[in-house]
Amino acid sequence: MRAYRCHAFGDYRDLTIEDLPSPKPGVGEVHLRIKTAGVGFVEMLMVQGKYQLKPELPFTPGGECTGEVISVGEGVSEFKPGDIVMGGGNLGIGVGIYSDEVVVPVSNCRLLPKPFSLDEGAAFMSAYKTAHVALTARGNLQTGETLLVHGAAGGVGLAAVEVGKVLGARVIATGGSDEKLAVVKQMGADHVINYNTGPFKDEVKALTGGRGADVIYDPVGGDVFDQSVRCIAPFGRLLIIGFTSGRIPTVPVNMPLIKQFSVVGVRAGEYGRAFPEGGRRSTEELMKWANAGRLHPHIHAKFPFDKLPEAFDEIASRKVVGRIVLEVNP
Numbered sequence: 001m002r003a004y005r006c007h008a009f010g011d012y013r014d015l016t017i018e019d020l021p022s023p024k025p026g027v028g029e030v031h032l033r034i035k036t037a038g039v040g041f042v043e044m045l046m047v048q049g050k051y052q053l054k055p056e057l058p059f060t061p062g063g064e065c066t067g068e069v070i071s072v073g074e075g076v077s078e079f080k081p082g083d084i085v086m087g088g089g090n091l092g093i094g095v096g097i098y099s100d101e102v103v104v105p106v107s108n109c110r111l112l113p114k115p116f117s118l119d120e121g122a123a124f125m126s127a128y129k130t131a132h133v134a135l136t137a138r139g140n141l142q143t144g145e146t147l148l149v150h151g152a153a154g155g156v157g158l159a160a161v162e163v164g165k166v167l168g169a170r171v172i173a174t175g176g177s178d179e180k181l182a183v184v185k186q187m188g189a190d191h192v193i194n195y196n197t198g199p200f201k202d203e204v205k206a207l208t209g210g211r212g213a214d215v216i217y218d219p220v221g222g223d224v225f226d227q228s229v230r231c232i233a234p235f236g237r238l239l240i241i242g243f244t245s246g247r248i249p250t251v252p253v254n255m256p257l258i259k260q261f262s263v264v265g266v267r268a269g270e271y272g273r274a275f276p277e278g279g280r281r282s283t284e285e286l287m288k289w290a291n292a293g294r295l296h297p298h299i300h301a302k303f304p305f306d307k308l309p310e311a312f313d314e315i316a317s318r319k320v321v322g323r324i325v326l327e328v329n330p
Contacts, residue, residue: 003099004308007058009049012312015061017305023103025073030109032067032087036122037097039303039311039324040155041244046095047312055095062097064088065328066112066121076106085109086121098308100329110283113290116297118330123155123297123323124290125283130241131159131217132282133268135167137275139215139237143168148204148213148228151220152189153180155323156241160217161189162295169215172207174200174224176318183321187298195224201231212236222247229255236261298322 003020025031043061045051069083079085087104088097096102112121135141147164151157152173164171165188173189175181181192191207193200204213212233218225222245225238229251232238238261243249256263272279289295300322303311311324 001100002305003060004062005058006047006061009047009054009057012044012047013309015047015308020099022101025071025076025103027074028076028106029073029103030076030079030085030087030106031070031072031101031103032065032085032109033070033101034065034067034097034099034328035084035330036118036302037062037065037326037328038122038124038126039308039315039326040126041242041315042126044312044315060096060099062088062095062099062326064122064124064126065097065102066118067102070101072106078106079109079111084112084118084121086112086125088125098326098328110287113287115293116290119299119302119325120297122325123299124295125286127155127159127297127323128163128286128290128295129272129282130156130266130268131163132286133271133279134217134239134241134266135160135163135169135215136285137271137278137282138264138266139217139239141167141169141215144170145214146170146172146208146212146233148216148231149173149189150195150216150218150224150228151175151244152184152192153177153321154219154244155320156219157217158184158187158298158322159295161187164217166289166294172204172213180321183298187296199227200224201227204231208233215239217241219244221245221249223249225249225251229261232259232261234260238263240265300324302327 004015087109147169149160153175171189172191173184174193174195193203212231214233216228216238219241221243300320
């Protein structure tokens with residue numbers, strides 16, 4: 001089978017496509033022929049060696065996919081050959097997906113939701129699990145509260161917009177261009193703010209009658225974080241998702257003291273590993289919403305298997321709205 005291989009952390013253009021033996025499922029495992037695979041910022045960082053998880057070299061990158069079951073190992077009764085499933089992502093696997101075939105634990109697989117295309121299945125679990133864990137388990141978002149989503153045009157940002165609306169929040173979304181924000185608005189945001197046209201903190205205060213946002217979802221960091229601490233409501237929750245801006249910010253602790261807001265770290269994968277029952281509940285609720293047609297991953301573009309570096313180029317250019325998928329065996 002074909003597989004991308006990373007032999008040294010650094011430039012993703014140095015990835016090579018190699019021939020490897022097809023894997024065989026062991027006890028409790030499922031063997032998948034990959035149809036489509038999700039391509040995101042985390043996968044790019046992992047190849048560059050900039051992510052907190054550094055796999056042993058060499059490795060095959062890629063964290064989530066839609067695939068067809070080829071075979072199952074001993075003890076697996078949940079799936080059968082021919083089933084179309086979502087595998088990987090925050091269900092527990094972070095590497096191995098950019099290949100023709102993969103073996104994953106049965107616990108890492110879910111049947112593709114009926115309303116989903118193959119592309120949507122490959123773009124779902126990682127981003128939406130991050131959003132769900134952040135807004136429910138870590139942010140305790142309540143119906144009627146105001147949610148401020150930064151980087152809302154990105155994969156985890158758009159997921160947070162949709163999950164926030166399902167949870168009954170009023171959603172204010174920020175982004176870097178009017179064109180991107182038009183898509184965010186279509187995905188359900190109540191208000192959108194282009195943070196390149198002026199300080200968003202003033203607009204957030206105006207939209208909330210001076211109170212500020214109850215929950216702020218921040219995958220950007222940097223200057224965006226700095227402004228967020230000035231437009232958060234008393235007793236608000238500022239959720240730290242990541243630092244796509246490149247700068248890890250700090251906050252003077254007198255600010256959360258005076259306004260009584262919380263700064264909360266979010267790592268959805270670690271949450272599931274530390275609290276397996278909570279992780280399972282999160283996944284089950286997402287699957288229920290997906291099968292009911294309440295969540296709709298937005299696909300920005302599709303790239304053929306041999307164009308993975310070009311897909312990463314598109315992510316690096318910050319042009320992506322939603323997610324990119326790699327067509328492996330469509």
